[in-house]
Amino acid sequence: MTEETKKDLTLDPQDWEAMRSLGHQMIDDLFDYWKGIREQKIWRPIPDEVKEYLDQPLPEKGEAPEKIYEEFKHYIFPYNKGNIHPRFFAWIQGTGTPLGVLADLLASGMNPNCTIGEHSAMYVDHQVVNWCKQLMNFPTEASGILVSGGSMANITALTVARNSFGDEKIRSRGLKAASAQLVLYCSVETHSCIQKAAEIIGLGTESVRKIGVNERFEMRVDELESQIQEDLKNGLLPFAVVGTSGTVNTGAIDPMDELLAISKKYGLWFHVDGAYGALAKLNPNYSGRLKALEDADSIAFDLHKWLYVPYEVGCTLIRDSKKHREAFAITPNYLLQESRGLSGGLDSLNNYGFELSRGFKALKIWMSLKEHGREKYAQMITQNSNQAEYLGKLVEKNPKLELTAPVSMSITCFRMIKEGFSEEELRELNREILLRIQEEGIASPSSTILNGKFTLRIANTNQRTRMEDMDLLVKEVLRIGDEIINEWVNS
Structure with missing residues (x-):
């Protein structure tokens, strides 16, 4: 063998x-990019x-890091x-912050x-979950877990709802041993991840009752209760709203208060998909309408949306740990x-979710909340x-434009008319x-179809947006x- 080998x-x-x-060069380039974005x-x-x-094949030999970075740039x-741009309004995606990065x-x-x-990251994670409970005014004895996003947050909550339903012992015996088909209720406007969650946890698409909405796209409570009563009459098992x-x-x-009341009336698990809007609880204009979140059995929400973390x-x-x-x-x-050593410390987070391998995602939340505080958010x-x-x-003032839905939270839906x-x-x-x-690089709205109308959809969870950006968008x-x-006309 040679000395090298x-x-x-x-x-x-x-x-x-x-x-x-x-x-250092990477950091400098990022800061220049953010500063001039x-x-x-x-x-x-x-x-x-x-x-x-x-689309090149896997490299057999390595390259110098400097060359790799140049290729990246x-x-x-x-x-x-x-x-990360101040006029990104497509979908609901946060911008991130320098300290978060x-x-x-x-x-x-x-x-x-x-x-x-037993290591520090576990305690940071524990503290961040406690801070999340405080943001939602949830009980201190409640439990929680950080996950990848709203989809995983929702499926985690619905798994708990399914496994803890009645005396069915679904975790050990499986759904096939349930006394009847379990049924879940949501609105036709509910995010598609709820249907996916129902499919993944074994309920099936047919067990998801999609309730109609009113002119403001809010779930109709009368239709919800009628559907629950019909399902009970047919021998099914309503278990969650x-x-x-x-x-x-x-x-x-x-209508959170009414959904909470119906859930209690029929002994159902009340889950709130707040992936986008739960943190609007911090906005005094919406805190009253979201008060019922404090009494929900579970809440799912994203921190990379309205907490702006990467x-x-x-x-x-x-609620029930x-x-x-x-x-x-x-x-x-x-x-x-x-009881001591590296295998000591806090209860394993694997006991509260699917994952046994997970990165230190709590640190960016911990640093961000300490940097800005609840009041700034x-x-x-x-x-x-x-x-x-x-x-x-601006839309209502212009005869060439038309709102296609009431403005709610931070979403404005409109279109040009002629x-x-x-x-x-x-x-x-x-x-x-x-x-x-989009192609001219001016702004990035997305689109949707509301009551048959193709609509420009401006969803703003952007910490860099200014009022002037809205003026420019309309212009x-x-x-x-x-x-x-x-x-x-001229073609």
Whole structure:
């Protein structure tokens, strides 16, 4: 063997100072990018050459880190989704913050598995969950777990609801041993992850009752109760009601107080999908309508939306911690807990969810809440709602524009209209406005269809947005719309 082959291999850099310098350059480039983001195009089409480059086979030999970073800057960084830009309004996605990004860097550097063991990250996670309970005014004895996002938060809560239902002993005996088919209730506007959750936990699509909504896209309580009574009459087992505190479509808030009352009346689990809107509880204008969240059996909400932390992290809160633990707890021989040492400490988070491997996602929340405090977040959430209402007023003032839904939380839905245009022509007009405003890098709205109308949807959970961005958006929608109409007239 040569001297070279006798050396132990490692993935650490051969030149620590060169790697340090590269790390500093990455941080500097990011800060320059954030600082000037308002002047950048929000989105760029990805050239074919980039797609081809990113379809190359697995490398057999390594490259220098400096070269890899240059490739990143050329082929990846310029074609970001754009949700850190102040005019990103497509879907409901937060912007992140500089300290949140640095927290993720530190968390990755520590690289702990945050489900088990006696180490500091477990206590940070525990503290953050307690802070989440305080944000929702949930009982101190309640339990909770940080997860990847709203989808996982919802399925975690519904698994607890299913496993703890009545005397069915579903966790041990399975759904086939249940005395009848379990039934779940939500509105037609509820996020699709609720149906997916029902499918994954074995209930099936047919067990999901999608209740109609009123003109404000809120669940109809009379229809809900009628459906529950009909299902009981037919020998089925209603077990949970899912209310939405801010639908992703229009920001509609289901009638929480009434849903809570019906749940109690029929002995059902009341779950709130607050992935988007639960944190609007911090906004005084919405806190009253969301008061019933405090009495829910479970809440699911995202922190990468209206807490603006970098992707990804959501939270599930469960009122009855005993039911929560009983739904998931299992201790194989290789995960025995001790009273001291590395295997001591807090109860394993694996006893409260699906995952046994999970990164240190709590650190960015811990640092962000300490940096800004509850009061600042309340102001930011309120600001987003005020911006949505301001945009709604701009739309109402302009005869060329039309609101297609009531402004709610921080979502404004509108479209451009033209006298004499058919519904199909208005659809094509607004669809083309949407595409051009994205392709020109001005802003990123998304779209939806409300009561048959193709709609521009502005969903604002953006900590960088200003009122002037709403003025610019309306100006550019009208400019592009007029250009399209003139092209059609002259073609």
